[in-house]
Amino acid sequence: MFAVAAVAGLALGPVRIPAGDVLRILAGDTGAGPFTTIVRDVRLPRVLLGAVVGAGLAVVGTVLQALVRNPVADPFLLGISSGASTGAVLVVVLGLGAGATSFALPAGAFVGSLGALVAVYAMARRGGTMTTGRLxxxxxAVQYILSALTSLVLVTAAEAEHLRAVLxxxxxxxxxxxxxxxxxxxxxxxxxTAVLMALARPLDLLLVGEEGATVLGLDTGRFxxxxFVLASLVTGVLVAVSGAIGFVGLVVPHAARMAVGAGHRALLPVSALGGAAFLIFADLLARTxxxxxxxxxxxxxALAGGPCFLWLLRRSSRTEGITG
Structure with missing residues (x-):
């Protein structure tokens, strides 16, 4: 599926390129004329960025769902992406970094994403438990606050390039x-992903519940x-180059579990490949x-993930109630 998505992303667009020419260009053949420039300099960086961002968001979503033991956990829904966006916008407006290659931009996005995650987790966890409704x-609530903060920054700055950055x-x-x-x-x-793969067994232990994981020797609080810090760091870096793209980390992990089960040693790489393919296809639609x-x-x-979120929320609320 990933290979199909990648070839489609390189071949399709305002200028359609035969799949055979795409494969020859990737193999190093420069005899495809202007197609070579389109594939190598325009579409290939975009497809690779889509693959990296999609894979990263899917992996983070998979891990967050295990950490909070909640099926609707997702970097976007938990406000992590919004926090990263706010941090990045602040860096741009304050003139602390120039361009997506500046380390100031992902650093600001990381601080914003970590702060949002800590705030959501603190508000949702009450009496040692956490329900879908509270989460x-x-x-x-955190997304509304961050949106208001971003709007305030925009109004204060009032410059055209800042408006484009916010959008x-x-x-x-x-x-x-x-x-x-x-x-x-x-x-x-x-x-x-390498670190999380090494932590696959502790992530599996969290699936049995916090008390069960503690009995089996896992320090759940520290872990x-x-x-959380690692997930926020990855999300911050991704949002710094792609903006806040929602629902990839919600939809893909559930589809991956249907294919390979809940064990994270298999689930994480499958989610990464699925997220990469999903976002490449979504971006192909976005530009065509x-x-x-x-x-x-x-x-x-959001159009693809919104119905999935509503279905998961309805299924969860049947057992626990929307207010928890």
């Missing part, structure tokens, strides 16, 4: 993909805090469905 309400980090998109913007998110994804105009990819992922 969703806490995430919505980018609010709606999400891969239109700014460049080769020099790929290294940092790719490293964050590779290192983060959860450490993985209304061509020559381009739809923000976050809009399309």
């Amino acid at each position: 969703v309400l806490a995430g919505v 980018f980090w609010t709606l999400g998109g891969l239109g700014g993909a460049r080769w020099d913007a790929l290294l940092l998110p790719a490293v964050a994804l590779a290192v983060g 959860r805090a450490a993985v 469905v209304a061509a020559p105009a381009e739809v923000p990819v976050g809009v399309l992922t």
Whole structure:
């Protein structure tokens, strides 16, 4: 599926390129004329960025669902992406970093995402328990607060380039993909996924419940805090280059569990590949469905993920009630 998505992302667009030519260009053949420039310099960085961001969001969503033992946990719904967007916007407006390759931008996004996650977790956890209802309400509250803060920053700054930046980090998109913007998110994804793969057994232990995991020797408090920081770091780096793209981390992990089960040693790589393919396809639609105009990819992922979220929320509320 990932290979199909990648070839489709390279072949389709305002200029359609035969799949055979795409494969020859990737193999190093420069005899495809202007197609070579389109594939290598325009579409390939965008497809690779979509793969990295989609894989990262899916992996983070998978881990968050295990950490909070909640099926609707997702970087976007929990306000982590919104926190990262706010942090990135503040960096831009305050002039602390120039461009997506500046370390100030992902650093600001990381601080914002970690702060949002800590706030949501603190509000949702009451009396040692956490329910879907409280988690969703806490995430919505944090998103509203962060949205208001971002609007305040925008009104205060009142510059056209800041407006474009706010729209980018609010709606999400891969239109700014460049080769020099790929290294940092790719490293964050590779290192983060490798660490989480090494922690697959502790993540599996959390599935039996906090008390059961403690009995089996896991220090759940320290483990959860450490993985929260790692998830926030990965999310912050990804949002810094793509904006806030929602529901990838909600939809893909559930589909992956249907395919390989709940064990994280198999679930994490399958979720990563599924997330990469999902976002590549979504971005392909974003740049072709209304061509020559381009739809923000976050809009399309929300249209796909929104019904899934409502279904999961309804299923959870049957057993615990929306207020918990």
